[in-house]
Amino acid sequence: MQILKQLVAFRPSKLDWIFAIKTYIAAMSALFISFSLDLLNPIWSIGTVMIIANPYAGMLSSKALYRLAGTAVGAVVAVAIMPHLINTPWLFASVIAGWVGFCLYVSLLDRTPRSYMLMLSGYTVAMIVFNAINSIDTHSIFDIALARFLEIGIAVICSAVVSAVILPVHIGPIIQQRVEGNLSSLDALFKKVFTFDLKPQDYSQEVATITREMSEIHSMAVHLWFENSDLKGMTKPIQEMLHQLAMAVTNLVAMSERLKQLQPQKNAEFDAILVQLSDDVLGFLHQNKTLEETELEALSDHFSVIFTQLRQHVGQDDLTVFNSLQMDLRHYIHNVRIVHFIWQSIQQGRKDFPENIVPLTTHYPSLHRDHGVAVRGGLAALCSTFFAVAVWILTGWKAGFMMAQMAAVCSCILTAIDNPIPALKIFFWGSVTSFCIVFVYAFAIFPNISQFWQLALVLAPAVISFTLLISRPNLMALGLVLGVVSIMSMNLQNRYAMDAVSFLDADFAMVLGVLCALVSIYFIRAMSPEQTATRILQRHYRAMQKMVYMSYGTAFRVRLRSMIDRIGVLNSKLVQSKDIKQAMQHALIETSATVDLSRLHELASSQLISPPLQQALLRLQGVCVALFQALEKHGQVTAEMQTQLFIVLQDIREALICEENSNIKQRVCMSLNNIENSIFKQMGIREHVEQVA
Structure with missing residues (x-):
C-alpha cells in the first residue's frame, strides 16, 4: 500500500x-x-x-x-x-x-x-x-x-x-555540498551547546546526524577516483579530513558535558560571557583568509582574556571542571582548524599534508x-x-x-x-x-x-x-x-x-x-533493529576495554575514529526500546572520555607520581575493564563492582592529598572528573557511588 x-x-x-x-x-x-x-x-x-x-x-x-x-x-x-x-x-x-x-x-x-x-x-x-x-x-x-x-x-x-x-x-559537487553542510551543522551545534539552547534529545539527534553523515561521506568519497569533477582523486584527503573531524566531534561532546556540570550556577553574566566566547570562537575559525601551516597551532590571546573573566564566576569546587572545559576548547579549535586547512587544500587541488598534521588514515579503512x-x-x-x-x-x-x-x-x-x-x-x-x-x-x-x-x-x-x-x-x-x-x-x-x-x-x-x-x-x-543495536553496543564496550590501556597517540586516535564510525552506524538503527535508545545516546559521551582514560594510563605508567597514587590508578584501570566487560556481556554492572569502584575512587582521592606535584595532581583531578561524569554517570554508577559515600 x-x-x-x-x-x-x-x-x-x-x-x-x-x-x-x-x-x-x-x-x-x-x-x-x-x-x-x-x-x-x-x-x-x-x-x-x-x-x-x-x-x-x-x-x-x-x-x-x-x-x-x-x-x-x-x-x-x-x-x-x-x-x-x-x-x-x-x-x-x-x-x-x-x-x-x-x-x-x-x-x-x-x-x-x-x-x-x-x-x-x-x-x-x-x-x-x-x-x-x-x-x-x-x-x-x-x-x-x-x-x-x-x-x-x-x-x-x-x-x-x-x-x-x-x-x-558528477558526485563531487554533492560531496562538497554535504561536507560543507556537515561543517555548518557542527558550528550550529557548537553555538547551541554554549548557549544552553538545546534539549538532551535534540542534542543526541544532532550529534547522531553529524556522525552518520560522516560515515556516508566516507563511503561516497571512494567514487571520486572514477570521475572528472573538481574533486577527482581526492578520496584519501577527504577521508583523512573526516578522520580529523571525528576528533573535533569528541571534543565538542566533552565540552558539552563540562558545561552541563557548570550550568547549575544560573549566573546571567557567566552565560553572557559564554555566548560571547562561542561567537568569538566561530569568528576566529571562519576568518576570511587562507590558513597557513604555521597558524594551525595559533590561538587568539583574546580567548585567555575571556577565560579569565569566566574564572571569576566559577567557584573553587568547579575549577577542575572549568580547566577541563578550557583544555577541551583549545583542542576543539586546533582540530577544527586542521579540518578547515585540509578542506582548503582539497579545494586548491592539493593532496599533501604538512608534517604537523599526523595522518589517521590506515591502509585498510578503520x-x-x-x-x-x-x-x-x-x-x-x-x-x-x-x-x-x-x-x-x-x-x-x-x-x-x-x-x-x-x-x-x-x-x-x-x-x-x-x-x-x-x-x-x-x-x-x-x-x-x-x-x-x-x-x-x-x-x-x-x-x-x-x-x-x-x-x-x-x-x-x-x-x-x-x-x-x-x-x-x-x-x-x-x-x-x-x-x-x-x-x-x-x-x-x-x-x-x-x-x-x-x-x-x-x-x-x-x-x-x-x-x-x-x-x-x-x-x-534477519535481526530486529534492537538486536543489531545491542550487538554494536557490545562492540562499543569491547573497544572501551582496549582504550583503557592505550597511550594517546596515532594508534589511539585511529581506534577512536573507528569508534566514532561505529556510533554513526549505531545511530542509523531505528530502535523502539527506551533502554537501548538511552544506551545509544550515552555511547558517544562515553567515547569522548576515552581521552581521559588514555591520560590516566600515561600517568599510571609514569615514574613521576607517588607510589600510592600509581597503585590506585592501576586498580582503577582494572575496575574499568571489569565494568566494560560486564556491560558487554550483561548490559549492566553489579552492586559489588560499583562498590569496588567507590573504594578505588576513595583511594585515589586520598593519594591525591599527599601528591606533591601540583601539575600531576591537576591532571588526575581533571581526567577523573571527566571519566566520572561521562562514563560512570551514564552507566548509572555515579548515583550509587554517591549514595555509598
Missing part, C-alpha cells in the same frame, strides 16, 4: 528523465553490440546496464569496474572447479554454496564499494556453472564463462561511455565491521543455495537451474539489510508483476518484431519507466526489481523463440528461488 502511494505521488524531474534516457541509450547500445557479436546470452548485457545504472558518473564507473572484476574472478573460479566436480553432484552443490557464502561473508566485512566485487564473484560462479549444466550438450563451461565476461564488459563500457559523454552528472552479522549472512546464502541445488538434483527439474540461480543471487543482494524481509517481499511481488509484463511482450509484441530498431522502440517504454523509478531512493528497490527481472526474463536472442510452457516453468522456478532466499534469510540472518 505504501509503495502504491509513492508511485501515485511520483513526479520525475528533468534530471530523472535525462538519467532514464541515458540508461536506455546505454542498454540498447550494449544489446546491439552483443547481437552483432552473436554472443550466447545478449540479455546479460542489457541486464547489467540496468543493474549498474546510477545518475552519477563516478558511482556508475566504480560499480561497473568492480562488477567487471567480480565477473572475471567468478568466471575463472567456475572454469577451474566445474570440470572436477560435475560428476559428484552433492560435493558440487556443497562447494558452490560454500563459495557463495564465503564471498558474501568477506564482502559484508568490507564497508567500501569494492565489497560489490567480492559479493559478485560469489554468485557469478553459481550463475555460470548452473547455466553450463543446463546447456551442457551445446556449450562448454569455458564458452559460457567467456561469453558472460564479454557481455558484462560490453555493458560496462557502454554505460561508462554514455554516462561520461552525454550530460555527465571502519566498524561485524563478523557475527557477516557469518550469519554467509550462512544464510550457503543454506539457500544448497537447498535450491538439492531440490534441482533430487527432482531432475529442467528449470531447477533457474531456481538455484535466483536463490544464490537474492540471498546475496539484500543480506546487508538488518531485516531484509520487507525488501524481499518487494522483490517477490515485483517479480510477479514483471512476469505479467514479460508475458505481454513475449506473446503479443515480440512475435511481430524482425528488426533491431523495432525491438529498441518497443523496449523504450519499459526500460525508461523502470529507470525513472531507480532514480528515486524510496522507489529504487521496486525499479531495480521490475527492470532487472523483466529484462532478464525476456531472454532476448538473435534467433528468438519462446513457448508458454517453458516461460511459465522458468518463471515459477524464479519465484521459488526468491522464496528459498526469503526463508533462509528470515531464519538465519
Whole structure:
C-alpha cells in the first residue's frame, strides 16, 4: 500500500528523465553490440546496464569496474572447479554454496564499494556453472564463462561511455555540498551547546546526524577516483579530513558535558560571557583568509582574556571542571582548524599534508565491521543455495537451474539489510508483476518484431519507466526489481523463440528461488533493529576495554575514529526500546572520555607520581575493564563492582592529598572528573557511588 502511494505521488524531474534516457541509450547500445557479436546470452548485457545504472558518473564507473572484476574472478573460479566436480553432484552443490557464502561473508566485512566485487564473484560462479549444466550438450563451461565476461564488459563500457559523454552528472559537487553542510551543522551545534539552547534529545539527534553523515561521506568519497569533477582523486584527503573531524566531534561532546556540570550556577553574566566566547570562537575559525601551516597551532590571546573573566564566576569546587572545559576548547579549535586547512587544500587541488598534521588514515579503512552479522549472512546464502541445488538434483527439474540461480543471487543482494524481509517481499511481488509484463511482450509484441530498431522502440517504454523509478531512493528497490527481472526474463536472442510452457516453468522456478532466499534469510540472518543495536553496543564496550590501556597517540586516535564510525552506524538503527535508545545516546559521551582514560594510563605508567597514587590508578584501570566487560556481556554492572569502584575512587582521592606535584595532581583531578561524569554517570554508577559515600 505504501509503495502504491509513492508511485501515485511520483513526479520525475528533468534530471530523472535525462538519467532514464541515458540508461536506455546505454542498454540498447550494449544489446546491439552483443547481437552483432552473436554472443550466447545478449540479455546479460542489457541486464547489467540496468543493474549498474546510477545518475552519477563516478558511482556508475566504480560499480561497473568492480562488477567487471567480480565477473572475471567468478568466471575463472567456475572454469577451474566445474570440470572436477560435475560428476559428484552433492560435493558440487556443497562447494558452490560454500563459495557463495564465503564471498558474501568477506564482502559484508568490507564497508567500501569494492565489497560489490567480492559479493559478485560469489554468485557469478553459481550463475555460470548452473547455466553450463543446463546447456551442457551445446556449450562448454569455458564458452559460457567467456561469453558472460564479454557481455558484462560490453555493458560496462557502454554505460561508462554514455554516462561520461552525454550530460555527465558528477558526485563531487554533492560531496562538497554535504561536507560543507556537515561543517555548518557542527558550528550550529557548537553555538547551541554554549548557549544552553538545546534539549538532551535534540542534542543526541544532532550529534547522531553529524556522525552518520560522516560515515556516508566516507563511503561516497571512494567514487571520486572514477570521475572528472573538481574533486577527482581526492578520496584519501577527504577521508583523512573526516578522520580529523571525528576528533573535533569528541571534543565538542566533552565540552558539552563540562558545561552541563557548570550550568547549575544560573549566573546571567557567566552565560553572557559564554555566548560571547562561542561567537568569538566561530569568528576566529571562519576568518576570511587562507590558513597557513604555521597558524594551525595559533590561538587568539583574546580567548585567555575571556577565560579569565569566566574564572571569576566559577567557584573553587568547579575549577577542575572549568580547566577541563578550557583544555577541551583549545583542542576543539586546533582540530577544527586542521579540518578547515585540509578542506582548503582539497579545494586548491592539493593532496599533501604538512608534517604537523599526523595522518589517521590506515591502509585498510578503520571502519566498524561485524563478523557475527557477516557469518550469519554467509550462512544464510550457503543454506539457500544448497537447498535450491538439492531440490534441482533430487527432482531432475529442467528449470531447477533457474531456481538455484535466483536463490544464490537474492540471498546475496539484500543480506546487508538488518531485516531484509520487507525488501524481499518487494522483490517477490515485483517479480510477479514483471512476469505479467514479460508475458505481454513475449506473446503479443515480440512475435511481430524482425528488426533491431523495432525491438529498441518497443523496449523504450519499459526500460525508461523502470529507470525513472531507480532514480528515486524510496522507489529504487521496486525499479531495480521490475527492470532487472523483466529484462532478464525476456531472454532476448538473435534467433528468438519462446513457448508458454517453458516461460511459465522458468518463471515459477524464479519465484521459488526468491522464496528459498526469503526463508533462509528470515531464519538465519534477519535481526530486529534492537538486536543489531545491542550487538554494536557490545562492540562499543569491547573497544572501551582496549582504550583503557592505550597511550594517546596515532594508534589511539585511529581506534577512536573507528569508534566514532561505529556510533554513526549505531545511530542509523531505528530502535523502539527506551533502554537501548538511552544506551545509544550515552555511547558517544562515553567515547569522548576515552581521552581521559588514555591520560590516566600515561600517568599510571609514569615514574613521576607517588607510589600510592600509581597503585590506585592501576586498580582503577582494572575496575574499568571489569565494568566494560560486564556491560558487554550483561548490559549492566553489579552492586559489588560499583562498590569496588567507590573504594578505588576513595583511594585515589586520598593519594591525591599527599601528591606533591601540583601539575600531576591537576591532571588526575581533571581526567577523573571527566571519566566520572561521562562514563560512570551514564552507566548509572555515579548515583550509587554517591549514595555509598
